[in-house]
Amino acid sequence: xxxxxxxxxRATPKRGRKKTTAPATAPRPAPQPVGTAHASHTNAELLARxxxxxxxxxxxxxxxxxxxxxxxxxxxxxxxxxxxxxGGIAVLNTGHCHPRIVGAAMAQEARFTHTSxxxxxxxxxxxxxxxxxxxxxxDFAKKTLLVTTGxxxxxxxxxxxxxxxxxxxxxxxxxxxxxxxxxxxxxTGKVSPYKKDVGPFPSDIFxxxxxxxxxxxxxEQALLALETLFLTDAQPERVAAIILEPVLGEGGYIPVPAxxxxxxxxxxxxxxxxxxxxxxxxxxxxxxxxxAIEHSGVAPDLITVAKSLAGGYPIAGVVGRAxxxxxxxxxxxxxxxxxxxxxxxxxxxxxxxxxxEGLLARSTALGAHLRTRFAEIGARTAPYxxxxxxxxxxMLAVEFVTDFETGAPDAALTKAICTEALARGLILxxxxxxxxxxxxxxxxxxxxxxxxxxxxxxxAALAAAIDTQAHGGLGV
Numbered sequence: 467x468x469x470x471x472x473x474x475x476r477a478t479p480k481r482g483r484k485k486t487t488a489p490a491t492a493p494r495p496a497p498q499p500v501g502t503a504h505a506s507h508t509n510a511e512l513l514a515r516x517x518x519x520x521x522x523x524x525x526x527x528x529x530x531x532x533x534x535x536x537x538x539x540x541x542x543x544x545x546x547x548x549x550x551x552x553g554g555i556a557v558l559n560t561g562h563c564h565p566r567i568v569g570a571a572m573a574q575e576a577r578f579t580h581t582s583x584x585x586x587x588x589x590x591x592x593x594x595x596x597x598x599x600x601x602x603x604x605d606f607a608k609k610t611l612l613v614t615t616g617x618x619x620x621x622x623x624x625x626x627x628x629x630x631x632x633x634x635x636x637x638x639x640x641x642x643x644x645x646x647x648x649x650x651x652x653x654t655g656k657v658s659p660y661k662k663d664v665g666p667f668p669s670d671i672f673x674x675x676x677x678x679x680x681x682x683x684x685x686e687q688a689l690l691a692l693e694t695l696f697l698t699d700a701q702p703e704r705v706a707a708i709i710l711e712p713v714l715g716e717g718g719y720i721p722v723p724a725x726x727x728x729x730x731x732x733x734x735x736x737x738x739x740x741x742x743x744x745x746x747x748x749x750x751x752x753x754x755x756x757x758a759i760e761h762s763g764v765a766p767d768l769i770t771v772a773k774s775l776a777g778g779y780p781i782a783g784v785v786g787r788a789x790x791x792x793x794x795x796x797x798x799x800x801x802x803x804x805x806x807x808x809x810x811x812x813x814x815x816x817x818x819x820x821x822x823e824g825l826l827a828r829s830t831a832l833g834a835h836l837r838t839r840f841a842e843i844g845a846r847t848a849p850y851x852x853x854x855x856x857x858x859x860x861m862l863a864v865e866f867v868t869d870f871e872t873g874a875p876d877a878a879l880t881k882a883i884c885t886e887a888l889a890r891g892l893i894l895x896x897x898x899x900x901x902x903x904x905x906x907x908x909x910x911x912x913x914x915x916x917x918x919x920x921x922x923x924x925x926a927a928l929a930a931a932i933d934t935q936a937h938g939g940l941g942v
Contacts (some may be wrong), residue, residue, distance in 0.1 A: 617645025
């Protein structure tokens with residue numbers, strides 16, 4: 467595992483700030499006057515309309531409405547500026563409205579916006595498939611399927627694995643997140659809010675524990691549990707695939723140890739099971755590599771991709787061994803909007819941007835800087851409350867507890883930090899099985915100065931939340 471990975475790295479006093487350098491970026495459009503496009507609408511008015519028109523199950527983390535955004539900044543309809551550390555849930559590694567990506571999409575829009583690749587194919591789909599095949603790890607021939615959403619990619623990966631193996635079973639892991647459709651919810655290992663009240667879920671899906679330092683589960687114990695699962699519930703000869711995120715997303719930004727991946731590769735090879743890496747949140751530079759699985763040295767059979775693949779345009783896909791990808795008969799894969807030409811053009815531009823602006827190296831440097839700064843902030847502002855600083859590259863999370871002695875998760879404090887930060891102009895998102903971690907998904911194109919401004923807001927929000935809790939304002 468990369469040295470960027472850690473578990474249980476508690477905040478300790480550190481004074482020196484590690485300088486990082488923002489990559490050179492293409493000129494960005496000049497900022498437009500804020501608060502003009504929707505001057506007649508306030509956030510409160512739009513919230514009322516949202517409540518009346520939008521299904522309750524579609525939650526929003528921030529009670530503001532976006533008017534425009536640029537790189538790592540966003541302005542709401544009332545003209546207030548926010549620094550974006552959420553990045554559209556890890557979709558904006560190349561930032562909001564990167565001119566190269568928007569330009570590529572606009573150029574494609576001027577030619578045509580849709581034909582359906584299943585009716586009349588087009589070159590951008592083929593070019594993107596070629597690029598993904600070349601980027602994905604593994605010294606073997608690869609092919610790609612393009613779809614629209616991450617959950618759709620996961621569903622197709624399972625379908626492909628079942629067709630290739632002739633087996634029905636899928637093994638997933640505690641804390642994993644794979645989507646909100648019924649099949650992907652069956653694989654997702656977190657009940658609230660995703661699985662609550664919407665079962666039953668599909669059969670032949672099994673779950674195993676992951677190595678977890680916090681819970682005292684070693685790699686050896688997790689592997690023993692997997693072997694026990696083979697003996698008790700999941701006959702290995704009936705298992706098509708094992709699916710896992712290299713870094714748990716909704717589960718708390720927990721990196722999976724390299725040795726566990728290596729052991730899973732051996733298990734899959736022994737039993738004829740396909741190994742699927744779900745890279746939807748961790749891919750395209752977020753961890754300092756194109757794919758987080760690269761840190762382990764393991765080549766999976768299939769990789770699911772989405773989110774930062776196209777810099778904000780909706781596209782997803784499955785990349786895998788050519789003979790596995792070809793197991794489904796013609797017509798068995800696809801979708802009306804799958805591999806939309808505008809999104810394909812944006813994705814090719816986003817990949818070129820990551821390459822040309824050195825964003826893989828930027829992610830590694832930014833991750834090291836963020837670790838140092840979070841450790842300083844935790845020691846100075848929240849002694850014995852910031853339990854863990856973990857992740858790979860710039861895919862980082864900080865976890866909060868009531869105290870180091872018990873290590874009890876403090877979801878109330880975490881929620882309060884996010885609320886206080888938003889009031890001060892910083893967008894944050896929480897994650898984790900107990901909702902007590904804050905994840906960092908700031909665009910890799912953000913300048914050092916903007917990131918430092920965001921960190922200063924984070925520290926002020928943390929101090930305010932700690933003070934409120936100390937005076938009885940928060941539950942624990």
